[in-house]
Amino acid sequence: MKAYENISLVKLKVNGETRDVAIRPADTLLRVLREKLGLTAAKPGCENGDCGACTVLINEKPVKSCMKLAVEVDAGAEIITLEGIKNSIIQETFLEEDGFQCGYCTPGFLVNAYALLKEHPDADDKLAKEWLESNICRCTGYEGIRNALKLAQEKLK
Amino acid sequence: MSEFKQIGRSFSRTDGLDKVHGKQEYVNDYQPTGLLHAALKISTHAHAKIKSIDTAEAEAASGVQAVITGDDFPVTLGLYMGDHPPLALHKVRHYGEPVAAVIANTEHQAKNAVELIKVKYEDLEVISSPTDGLKANAPLLHENMDEYTHIDAVHPEPGSNVANHTKIRKGEAAQAIADAEIVIEDTFSFPPCDHVAMETRAVISEIKANGNVVIHSTTQAPFTVKELLSFNFDIPVGKIKIIAPPIGGGFGGKAGIQLEGLGYLLTKAADGRPVKLVNDREEDMLSSPGHIGMEAKVRLGATADGKLIAAELDYHFDAGAYADYAVNVSNAAAISCTGPYDIPNVRCDSLCVYTNHPFATAFRGFGHVELAFPIERSMDLLAEKAGIDPVEIRMKNAIKEGDTSPTQSLMDANTGDLRECIKRAAKMINWDQGSFIKKDENKVIAKGFGLLWKSPAMPPNTGAGAIITFNKDGSLNLHTGIMEIGQGSKTGLAQIVAERFGTSPENIHLVQEVNTETAPHDWSTAASRSLMMAGRAALEAADDAIDQICRTAAIPLRCPPEDLIVEGGRVFLEDEPSIGLPLDDVVHGYVYENGNAIEGQVIGRGNYIARRLSGIDPETGKGRPSLEYTLGAQAVEIELDLNDYSYQIKKAVSCMDVGKVINPNLARGQVVGAISMGIGLARSEGFVFNSREQVVNGVLRDYKVLRYGEEPEYEIDFVETPQGDGPFGLRGLGEQGIIGIPGAIANALSRATGVKLNYIPLLPEDIWQSVKEASHNDSI
Numbered sequence A: 001m002k003a004y005e006n007i008s009l010v011k012l013k014v015n016g017e018t019r020d021v022a023i024r025p026a027d028t029l030l031r032v033l034r035e036k037l038g039l040t041a042a043k044p045g046c047e048n049g050d051c052g053a054c055t056v057l058i059n060e061k062p063v064k065s066c067m068k069l070a071v072e073v074d075a076g077a078e079i080i081t082l083e084g085i086k087n088s089i090i091q092e093t094f095l096e097e098d099g100f101q102c103g104y105c106t107p108g109f110l111v112n113a114y115a116l117l118k119e120h121p122d123a124d125d126k127l128a129k130e131w132l133e134s135n136i137c138r139c140t141g142y143e144g145i146r147n148a149l150k151l152a153q154e155k156l157k
Numbered sequence B: 001m002s003e004f005k006q007i008g009r010s011f012s013r014t015d016g017l018d019k020v021h022g023k024q025e026y027v028n029d030y031q032p033t034g035l036l037h038a039a040l041k042i043s044t045h046a047h048a049k050i051k052s053i054d055t056a057e058a059e060a061a062s063g064v065q066a067v068i069t070g071d072d073f074p075v076t077l078g079l080y081m082g083d084h085p086p087l088a089l090h091k092v093r094h095y096g097e098p099v100a101a102v103i104a105n106t107e108h109q110a111k112n113a114v115e116l117i118k119v120k121y122e123d124l125e126v127i128s129s130p131t132d133g134l135k136a137n138a139p140l141l142h143e144n145m146d147e148y149t150h151i152d153a154v155h156p157e158p159g160s161n162v163a164n165h166t167k168i169r170k171g172e173a174a175q176a177i178a179d180a181e182i183v184i185e186d187t188f189s190f191p192p193c194d195h196v197a198m199e200t201r202a203v204i205s206e207i208k209a210n211g212n213v214v215i216h217s218t219t220q221a222p223f224t225v226k227e228l229l230s231f232n233f234d235i236p237v238g239k240i241k242i243i244a245p246p247i248g249g250g251f252g253g254k255a256g257i258q259l260e261g262l263g264y265l266l267t268k269a270a271d272g273r274p275v276k277l278v279n280d281r282e283e284d285m286l287s288s289p290g291h292i293g294m295e296a297k298v299r300l301g302a303t304a305d306g307k308l309i310a311a312e313l314d315y316h317f318d319a320g321a322y323a324d325y326a327v328n329v330s331n332a333a334a335i336s337c338t339g340p341y342d343i344p345n346v347r348c349d350s351l352c353v354y355t356n357h358p359f360a361t362a363f364r365g366f367g368h369v370e371l372a373f374p375i376e377r378s379m380d381l382l383a384e385k386a387g388i389d390p391v392e393i394r395m396k397n398a399i400k401e402g403d404t405s406p407t408q409s410l411m412d413a414n415t416g417d418l419r420e421c422i423k424r425a426a427k428m429i430n431w432d433q434g435s436f437i438k439k440d441e442n443k444v445i446a447k448g449f450g451l452l453w454k455s456p457a458m459p460p461n462t463g464a465g466a467i468i469t470f471n472k473d474g475s476l477n478l479h480t481g482i483m484e485i486g487q488g489s490k491t492g493l494a495q496i497v498a499e500r501f502g503t504s505p506e507n508i509h510l511v512q513e514v515n516t517e518t519a520p521h522d523w524s525t526a527a528s529r530s531l532m533m534a535g536r537a538a539l540e541a542a543d544d545a546i547d548q549i550c551r552t553a554a555i556p557l558r559c560p561p562e563d564l565i566v567e568g569g570r571v572f573l574e575d576e577p578s579i580g581l582p583l584d585d586v587v588h589g590y591v592y593e594n595g596n597a598i599e600g601q602v603i604g605r606g607n608y609i610a611r612r613l614s615g616i617d618p619e620t621g622k623g624r625p626s627l628e629y630t631l632g633a634q635a636v637e638i639e640l641d642l643n644d645y646s647y648q649i650k651k652a653v654s655c656m657d658v659g660k661v662i663n664p665n666l667a668r669g670q671v672v673g674a675i676s677m678g679i680g681l682a683r684s685e686g687f688v689f690n691s692r693e694q695v696v697n698g699v700l701r702d703y704k705v706l707r708y709g710e711e712p713e714y715e716i717d718f719v720e721t722p723q724g725d726g727p728f729g730l731r732g733l734g735e736q737g738i739i740g741i742p743g744a745i746a747n748a749l750s751r752a753t754g755v756k757l758n759y760i761p762l763l764p765e766d767i768w769q770s771v772k773e774a775s776h777n778d779s780i
């Protein structure tokens, strides 16, 4: 199979800024963010949709950026990476509750949990599981992450 | 009220803010200018002769700088034994083994070109297990084993597939078993699996114009890497610089030498230009090393009342295709072969056997989680046969001060209080309320117990160092060779130094990245030794700096230096605190009003080297290889559905004697994380092989790890029997929490089903199968 190689110029709206970027049609959003725009918070953990380390928000919905081609992102869609989220409650509670150790899964988890809190601030355990089971953390045994989410929910009340 | 201000406090992590804002950089986040990219061609066969490799088309592909194969650099590397070519030489020995590499301008060019490489294989007979590899007529994986260089502590058996054989001979095991009133004997097994650190391994290598080799690597052991590169490629060791930023999870998988040797060859083939090689997930699981597999045979002998008198242990490890750390995992398992039990007569033969599986390296628990599975299952079998409660039989045999270890070394006054741990774990899991409860027609609740012990497996001369320098404002910079791998040791080290300086850990600046050119030498951030060894070094460096501060300050303060103390950012007379100086007036030399200056900057230095350790005797295992033993007890509660044998782990508890808890939250995090990995091993993690020994679940979609919401409720406790030679009395705790869990889960599920489950992972369909077989056998 021959990949389509032509470079195209696209506009991506990332963390509130519109950026012009030259990409190959086969470039994933994850690679474009990391390698073309220098936004390295989103991480490759599998590049196969299995681990969630690459999660970013597109129009407030968490999306695995390794599974999304950059050219597929709708013009004008708002992409938010962890770099675009500052001092949020969930970041605060991740610190307080040790929601991370090595930190590699953390950008994906935080972005996902941030979106969850926005859309369902009262999410119960079942709903939280539905959202967050798409991300893998190998360090924490999930205790710190679960506690951070709960504390954030309390603080948001 | 605690006597300490910083020790025992849950001070938050020094790397926290960066990590929650996406600012922590890992190796793969770096993109130096002029960077080239490499991609690997990996083997589709588990054991085959390489007939030919055609690279012509790949070389001509767009953007390609070079294509290399094993023939270009016919070397073998190794950690303990030089058996491993960075690219397969003449034959492949496991599925996923790298056979060629492409270097190109971009990563996708490199990957495209890899597809154009044509490799012709001729299949060879495969070795699918240690049993297979030990057969008299088994094919030899390493025909030239006798030519490999290896360290003295490894005992390979050329002409066989045994890469190492460790013997433990204590007392008269065979005779004692013959005399025993109760004997149990059984076999146990688990397959190889993977660490699945979320960050896959990566390396960026470059050769400077002066020949200096600079390598950024995802490593737990930058100094080991540097020394092995020097040894294997004959590069003066001072000309190699390893830069190791914090890593995205290690768990042992990044403790040996990994991609760095290949990385060096890549840049060499590209005229020294910087080349980046990043494993994709599949390569990280298959091409790079994982967790060792095992087949074990255990025979325990006891008196009628359940007191252990003998153990005969045959541990056959599935090392996979190359020795790497596996030869030391099998060795560590021999050294601690009995688990934390007092057994006067022990024979153990621990064999590290080559197979055609992906090769094994260090893994959290290093030999101890492996040995604990057969031992803890056996203890339950013994309890059953003796008609004694499983907790009681553990209590009765738990090791204590004055007993001897399998290597016949005395458990000294630093031995933790294992009985107290057992008591607390039993309480946390409500053992006295029953370990088997039928909830309803379909559901059973069962509990299982597992003890643990662990000592660091490291060379007897392992050391650590620390340097303290000062900023103009009197704050400190602490330099060590310890890697931040998620465990938070650096935060703990900052607390240790802060305690000594009577200051807050915020005033201790930590050098997060390790650069082997500037950091003091350190063996490896492994073996749960960092806080103990680097902690000792840091304390010595702190004391050295304080001495210098007092000496300098004593001159203008006109007093004996020994009357001065340092606290709260000042140096002052202990009995007249108003007489003193702020540290910033002293740490860069004291300057008089007229400009005269004295003494100069303070540089604190400290080191620590393991004390009174030795290797072990090759015939008997006698020796003193263990720095310290962390002891503990763990238990789980599971709920099993009798319809389909699916189960949930409802609760996991752990109590271990860690000497001193420096940072309670971080300590808890380590134990909880380790337990979750133990659950993974017991519940679902294991490579599945087809008949050609290809791994069929080498991606995270099929290889199931624990997910959010599947975790149990954790209950964690610590006992603090001080380690006399540990800083503030502490001992290691980072790996330990994994060790007792697989055995505890298998014990609980065996209890729940009434069937011996002597293997992990325990998938519901396998449990169903075991139950069916057992009932079939019963009916015969």
Ligand code: FES
Pocket (backbone or CB within 6 Å): A043, A044, A045, A046, A047, A048, A049, A050, A051, A052, A053, A054, A055, A064, A065, A066, A067
């Ligand atoms: S990297 Fe996207 S899901 Fe793993």
Ligand code: FES
Pocket (backbone or CB within 6 Å): A099, A100, A101, A102, A103, A104, A105, A106, A136, A137, A138, A139, A140, B198, B248, B249, B486
């Ligand atoms: S913090 Fe390491 S993988 Fe989650």
